Amino acid sequence: MFNKKSHLLIFGKGFNYSEDGPGNRLIYHLKGCNLHCPWCSNPDGLKSEEYEKGTPVDELLKEILSCKPMFFDGGGVTFTGGEILCQADAMENILFQLTENKIHTAVETNASLPSLKRLMPYIDYLIADFKHPNEKKLMQVVGASLLPIKDNLKTRVLSGKPLLVRVPLIHGFNDNDEALEGFTEFFRELSELGAKDSLWFELLKYHEYGREKWEKEGLPYTVKNGFISDKRYNEIMEFFRLRGIAAINT
Amino acid sequence: MKGFDCEHITKNAKELFKEERGINRLDGWFLIREANMKYSPALSDLPPEERSAQILKKAILELPLSISDNAIFAGTQRDAFAKSYALINPSFKVETFNGYCDPTAVYGDIEPNEVFTKERIQKVCEFDKHTQYVKQLSAVYKSVEKLTGEVAFFIEQVTGHLIPDMRQAIKYGVRSLISDIDSKIKTANGIKKSNYSAMKTALECVIVLAGRYEQIARENAQSSCAQRKTELLLLADTLKKVPENGADTLYEAIQSFILLWQVMCIEQAPNPFAFSVGNADRIFEPYRAADNLSRNEAASLFKHFLVFFNVADRSWAISQNIIVSGRDISGKDLTNETTYALLDAYYDMNLPQPILSVKLHKNTPDTLYRELGRFFFTPGCLTPSIFNDDSLYEVLHKAGVELEDIPDASIAGCQEPLIMGKDNGNTTNSWLNLGKILELTLNDGISTVTGEKIGGVCEKTDALSALKNVRERFYENAEFFITEMVKAANGASRALSSLPVPFLSTLMGGIETGYDVRDTKHQGTKYNGSGCLIHGNSVVSDSFIAIDRLVSERPEDAQRLLDALKNNFEGEKELREYLLQQPKYGNNIACADDEASVVTDRIADMVRNAENYLGNPFRPDYSTPSTHLLYGYWVGALPNGRKRREMLNYGVDPLNGDANQGLGFRTLSLLKLPFEKMCGGYASHFGIDPKYFRSETLEDKGLDFRNKVIRPLFFNPLNERVSPFYLYVNVTTPEILKKVLENPSKYAPSGIYIMRIHGTFVNFLDLSPAIQQDIMKRLDPASASICC
């Protein structure tokens, strides 16, 4: 029987190097998401049926432990989505066990649910999206409230543990000066709360890895032109730099 | 010697290649064999070594020669090759292929015409059939006919497949080698004395050849325009100087190399496949540097050098390997400007030959990975074979190679490591089919493919005992087949020794030892061994695991399993499904991977314990150059669920379709194999979807490739065993290739779309349909996915 605490719904896995956390990492993609970003590259992760196909946490742990020789350069496991917080109970379970086994853990999340806080002690490296600084716009386009996100990120910074804040830059959504000012303000606020050497901001250029998948699923892909030109990207980097925020590009 | 017009030279190189591709008759090898027929009776009193040298000289004097208007160098290896290599022959079929064992079969590869009439061809063929070599070889084949009929093993005489060391000849000139021989001859006697005299004659051949080309260059110059005249006069002056004397410039060094190579190939015509250049960047860098040539200037000369390795319409001289980069004994990187110039030449020309290999190591500079990006990520572009030099040092040293020689380790043919100029590895001497041996073990020595009694040494027993003791019985049979194989393989080497190769011997340490490379009584090279290509390690280990499960979970089905194997699982769908469900190698499942490791290790030891004609060990080589298809065709159904006549696993890779957890898991499985035992080499292939590499530039993708593919496999700091040392990749998908086949003029406007099959490059469009399909299947994307 599927059990919410002891089974995880996973739709993909594979290794990757230093793109989703430090070193060489085993990445798991979890099914389900509470939001509906139009550019999502895993729209198939949006459906959360097929519960009977869950992987037992102890099996998963065994698999991860057998992969230890691949976790070089400070690597380990990354859980990403969909949205891992949709399976918070089982996530807490596996993250705890991995911590017990001294496996480096990373999580990539939209940070929009309060359950993130109880997972934090077991997350060595947290990658959190910060998609838009404006409450209304955020709710309207992706369906998230701003407050729990801000709250989660602040809590993380205060804990002193590593946090990478990721902004997916999307033309027509969050690349105008007003949004940029909003980002700046919040980044400053975060920076003032904690140590510089465990907090990073990253600007990711819009891509269309998702388009094909949406089309395969028979869903309309509604982003018209989300691409950010190199010129605009450099301007935005400069915009932040002038305001004392050094954004990185992994 | 600066001031080349690089653009002009490049244009010429491309024209020259086009011209070569337009050639669809290869008759030179026949003229060489005909010369042999004509002259050998009169020379029959001479010792064989001297006779070979004399005949070589006659052939060199008589061969028709020419210099193309597009050539900046003189020389061709066209006359050494026939249109024989099966895999690039469109009429090739797995079903009818029967190896290359008959040395007179090549006479079927020449189309009779008015000049080369049927009768003329027949006459030479008949002459060859009565030579000692062919008679002796035929007797060897006859003696193992029953065992090779369905390829429990196969053996062959190894021609080509060596890496000569041309450095001395290029640097000091052939004259200086001759004077070395003169001083050796003074104290030599008996066979050595006559060998030396033969080597001298053989070396003189290349001076004769240069002289003939010089004359042609001068003649052509007379009727040429001013610019071409200057080129031809430079060529003529160069030929007057090299290879007789030492080279000073890169241009001279390349010219010298080309003629040495030409004579070396003519000496073994027809079809000395898989001769290799060795560490080309180290051979040529001193001349580039002395000459102060820019990367671009050097690259333009190398473009002609590369064209030289392509023979006629389908590049019939296959498996010639050029290796670049690598490290010295202390671990210092040896990449130089010539490395990059050669890469530029390769990239711009994108030819089917010669194969490019790169030795990487822990300290390989980022720049090299960045420069390699374009090869992996340009569709239809050749990709280099990748070697782990750190690991090669360990493996070769353990196999007895002195450390000081290992910097000269390079690759003969596809992936067999040899020491340049010092190592006669007889790399493709024997071929072992573990799948067939398992089939015979489970069916009391009787083929389940044809019902023929083939052989084996195990006593009959009941089904359950046969399964319970399958390992013991399998290894006992393996020992039997290996013993028979080795006897025959050594017989083939002995037969070949009646065709001595004095010219090649001078480039392989023969001047030092006084013995021929092929001598089976005296060792002519510093290192010597014989190769054994081992097929089907993981179909066997997966079969063992499936048998274990069946014996423990449903022992009552023991006889049913054996019957099902005989009947190719007909009417046994459920049983086959059950077998297919059992753990398979390649998914990081401990029991399956450990078993694969044990089978690989034990068989390697058995092969290594076998002695060749000089008492040297055989070299275990887990590579299956398309023979996983050919040999699989003769293997019946196996307990891993594989059906009759299906392919075996390729090299040390999991069986196609059996690994589905992605690249990282497959890498983890690979890391468990005993690479230190594979001193003869091995093969492994990843077919990777380019979508996993998302950096914007080709250079950055090169670094991604290092991070995602190479480092985990080769330079994984957490791997405590000897790391893998070879990989080739195709960065594409079956869908992309389908499009190329459907619309070649759109996706390969030049008519060239380079892919890799086993260690060699091929023009995908030249391949037989069977092999095209195999390549697409073998990409096996699920086994090499990176991250979704």
Ligand code: SF4
């Ligand atoms: S939060 Fe992530 S997974 Fe969820 S819809 Fe947005 S992009 Fe997709």
